[in-house]
Amino acid sequence: MISFILTTNRLLKALIRAFKQPLFISLITSLFFILLSGTMFYTNVEGWSILDAIYFCVVSLIPSGVDTSLxxxxxxxxxxxxxxxxxxxxxxxxTLLILGKTMIKSTDESTSEITKNRKLL
Structure with missing residues (x-):
């Protein structure tokens, strides 16, 4: 449970740092409109519920082996x-690549900061 909390904390810090990058903001905006258009399409054309359409749109874009049954x-x-x-x-x-790089960079900076503080002691 502690590792989950620490990882979530690192992810939130990385998101805050990533939103300072113009490229990340444009990718998130594009991704939002892609998900919105997919959700609207599947609810209107396929007759799916909004939750099913959002679920399908998100899961189908993430590189995973999850079966949506849709x-x-x-x-x-x-x-x-x-x-x-x-x-x-x-x-x-x-989007995931930039977020991951930002997360690794912030972790590296935190580690180097801890190392510097230890050397000062």
């Missing part, structure tokens, strides 16, 4: 999903 059934839904995934996966990947 698949588009209409031809338009299948074509949209192909383009949605082609665009969305790249934006999600870059």
């Amino acid at each position: 698949t588009p059934t209409t031809s338009l839904g299948k074509v949209f999903t192909m383009f949605y995934l082609a665009v969305g996966v790249g934006v999600m990947f870059l």
Whole structure:
């Protein structure tokens, strides 16, 4: 439980630092609109609930092996999903990459700060 709290703390610090980068802000904005458009599409065309549509949109863009048990059934839904995934996966990947680099950088800086303080003692 303690490791979860420490990791969450590092993630929040990294998010705060990442939002200071213009590229990260543009990626988050793009990702928000991609998720919003996907959610609106799947609720209107496929008839999914908003929660199911958001869940499918987020999980399908994250590189994981989670089975959503949701698949588009209409031809338009299948074509949209192909383009949605082609665009969305790249934006999600870059967003996670920048967040991860920021998290590692802040961890490295914290470690070097601790080392400096130990040397002073």
